Amino acid sequence: MSETNDDYILEVRNLCRKFGSRKILTDVSFKLKRGEILIIMGGSGCGKSTLLRHIIGSLKPDSGEIFIGGQEITKLDDRGMAKVRKRFGMLFQTGALFNSLTVGDNVALPILESSDVSSSIAELVVKLKLELVGLTGFEHLKPAEISGGMKKRVGLARALALDPELLFCDEPTAGLDPVMTSVIDTLTVDLTKKLGLSAVVVTHDMTSAFRIGTQMIMLFEGRVIAQGTPEEIRNNPDPILRQFINGDADGPIPLKLSKDDYLKRLMQVE
């Protein structure tokens, strides 16, 4: 154990990771208090999903530490990791549903596999969870028969199946209509406020980010360039952050590469 304060459900310290020679994450550090929602923002390809993969233990960092509930996880073996994983749920960016199973069986799977509850109880839990994400009555469809946004919501229902303390969502509202986005946002906030769930949410949707976030971090080229409460982020003068939040085409985020180098590169003979 470490000196990590017990108020923090998650802490990442100086996380670094390279793929080959490309630095994807550099010195990433942040903390998440119990019952709060941390928003991770950043441009496409800046390393958000990769960061989540490290936190859920799918990838191991080159250096740095990750604490979940005070326990360091980067050096845990499979069995130790399995135990920690019981405490959290994860919604993957692509949903990652099991295509051979129905929607209902997808949600029931973690329940049936991790306990001895009977299938009739699991079925009822599935109904409760599907109702939460607005998919009551879709139990019997296969993933191939539902839309992308619906898959995301099934993924969320599955992530919530075991009533986790900590929820990771990789773009939960991408591909959802504004009303459904709002339903999912409200659900996330309700879960944290009423049940004390803590959540890490990756999102590009600034409206939803400011609506639900209690802490936010901005990743840029694998580094944390800003972090704080929504208020602090709103008032942060960092030009990159401003451009990202406002969604301006002009600014310091290097599309400038395309202006200067693009023609040169295009005309270069290999």
Added chain:
Amino acid sequence: MQITERTEETIPIISINGDIDLENSPKLRDFLKTKASQKTPRLLLDFAGVNYIDSSGLATLIEYFQSVQGSGGKLALASLSPRVKNVFEIVRLEQIFSLYPDIPAALAALKT
């Protein structure tokens, strides 16, 4: 989790002590199943000793509710902590189950 039973004014009061989670809910389920098969017309569940209930616990209660509904059985839940009550509210179950602040209130309701 411990389940103790006593009777007050002909109504069985079941006190649950501990967490109703994946590990324990099968035990509660077995208990409630016997109650259902005995056709207990009225049942009071005392939640004063429950700090935590998960979805499998809710499902267990729903299953009991379903099984006694046909025979007109009544179920009342008493003394839920705010957090436990929230678990019911998130899935809107407070609209189905009768939740009472304490045992006397629940008893009174069951007797009518």
Added chain:
Amino acid sequence: MLFAYAQLSLRAFAALFAPLFGGKRWRLSALFTQMVNIGVASMPTVAMANFLLGIVLAIQGAGQFQKLGATDLVASLVAFSILREIGPLITAVIVIGRSGSSITAELGTMKVAEEIEALNVMGIDPVKFLVVPRLLAMIIMMPVLTVLGEGVGLFAGWLISVTSLHLNPIFYVTNSIAAVEQKDLFTGLLKALVFGGVVGTVGCFYGIQVEGGAEGVGKATTKSVVTSLTSMLAADALLTTLIYFT
């Protein structure tokens, strides 16, 4: 690579036998599905291949034995080679092409779609959940298919001998029975069992380690088939040698 394969195989077999020692029981419904996928679906092809080879064996044997004036030996040639070698071998070849490849493709697709990662994150061991039912189904169905194939092959040999080579139908059968020993039958079944293990582990291994999208799945499937074939033949040679010298 070889190390990773050995590691997966060890874990798979450990998980496979765990229920015998008080571990969590097998997932029977998953096992049943896989047995249908692997076994039942392969039956027609296995039967046909063995039927054709039974005919080929009988005719070629007849060609040789006629020169010696010993066409009666056709019966023992067919029986002996089908039970010991051809039956298990051709059955395995067909199962590799049909089911070994589809195991790799299926698991590979799951890997690419992050399904295997999702299993891990849910605390479900992909080896127990995905590999064990497939491996066990392979180990069960390979001998079953082999017995079926051998039966059909023997019948084909008999049929062609009786109809085209003018051998006495009853004499053929008694000849066959006299020619084979119990050992021949068991040799074939032992081979089938080992082939099942090889094809099951190789197929799963290549599936689980797929990287790089649909292209990766395609490449892994090819590799899986090639490796299964060569390993199966190597196992065959090894077993034949071992049995010959014991």
